[in-house]
Amino acid sequence: MADADALKRLAAARALDFVTDGMRLGLGTGSTAAHFVDLLGDRVAAGLKVVGVPTSERTRAQALSRGVPIATLDEQPELDLCIDGADEIGPELALIKGGGGALLREKLVASAAREMIVIADQTKHVAMLGQFPLPVEGVDFGIAALQRRLDAAIAAAGCAGPGTLRRTADGAVFRTDQNNVILDYALGRIPDPARLAAALDGVVGVVEHGLFLGLARRALLAGPDGITLLEWNAGA
Ligand SMILES: O=C[C@H](O)[C@H](O)[C@H](O)COP(=O)(O)O
Numbered sequence: 001m002a003d004a005d006a007l008k009r010l011a012a013a014r015a016l017d018f019v020t021d022g023m024r025l026g027l028g029t030g031s032t033a034a035h036f037v038d039l040l041g042d043r044v045a046a047g048l049k050v051v052g053v054p055t056s057e058r059t060r061a062q063a064l065s066r067g068v069p070i071a072t073l074d075e076q077p078e079l080d081l082c083i084d085g086a087d088e089i090g091p092e093l094a095l096i097k098g099g100g101g102a103l104l105r106e107k108l109v110a111s112a113a114r115e116m117i118v119i120a121d122q123t124k125h126v127a128m129l130g131q132f133p134l135p136v137e138g139v140d141f142g143i144a145a146l147q148r149r150l151d152a153a154i155a156a157a158g159c160a161g162p163g164t165l166r167r168t169a170d171g172a173v174f175r176t177d178q179n180n181v182i183l184d185y186a187l188g189r190i191p192d193p194a195r196l197a198a199a200l201d202g203v204v205g206v207v208e209h210g211l212f213l214g215l216a217r218r219a220l221l222a223g224p225d226g227i228t229l230l231e232w233n234a235g236a
Pocket residue numbers: 028029030031032033084085086087096097098099100101102103106
């Protein structure tokens with residue numbers, strides 16, 4: 001069976017089929033999106049004309065190193081397509097994102113794009129979101145109070161589970177590219193993602209959360225037998 005990294009690269013390669021000359025692209029973050037940026041670099045070297053808006057400093061550095069022209073979201077506020085990975089892909093292409101801490105810029109970039117395509121190995125596809133801890137990005141002023149408000153909002157939305165302040169491998173508090181902190185909520189199951197997202201949106205101190213609802217129109221899932229295309233059109 002193909003290893004997970006090979007499957008991620010396979011999904012990334014298929015996403016290139018959706019890229020055409022002149023496109024303004026949102027460039028995601030994470031190991032799967034990194035394969036896409038790498039492969040996009042080859043296409044750019046071969047003459048493809050695109051401009052990419054990176055969703056993290058990591059992706060920005062990678063795009064530059066691969067010769068992919070980049071711009072900021074201020075310079076390119078309207079994008080044609082955003083290609084990004086995900087931590088979980090549930091029904092209606094509802095996503096959990098932010099395992100790598102890039103959820104805020106990822107959501108801003110995906111929201112600026114006419115279309116978002118998710119690339120992943122097929123193990124990310126789940127019947128119900130929640131096994132992957134849900135990242136919630138917040139300001140670092142009064143974390144304990146923020147956590148209490150979050151616990152209450154999450155319980156009111158019919159979910160439960162501990163929130164843990166994210167730390168780096170050496171024990172320091174993890175900081176996002178926007179210098180915020182992340183609480184990872186191990187909820188186990190999220191039966192109603194829209195209800196939970198609405199509850200989180202209303203919590204003072206929350207900057208953004210990792211539920212991406214109604215943003216992805218397609219997902220390219222790579223498995224041992226090839227690519228499966230999932231499509232969801234919220235407006236249909
Ligand atoms: O913050 C990170 C992003 O949301 C990633 O897209 C997500 O964590 C998936 O990453 P990977 O492709 O490495 O599994």
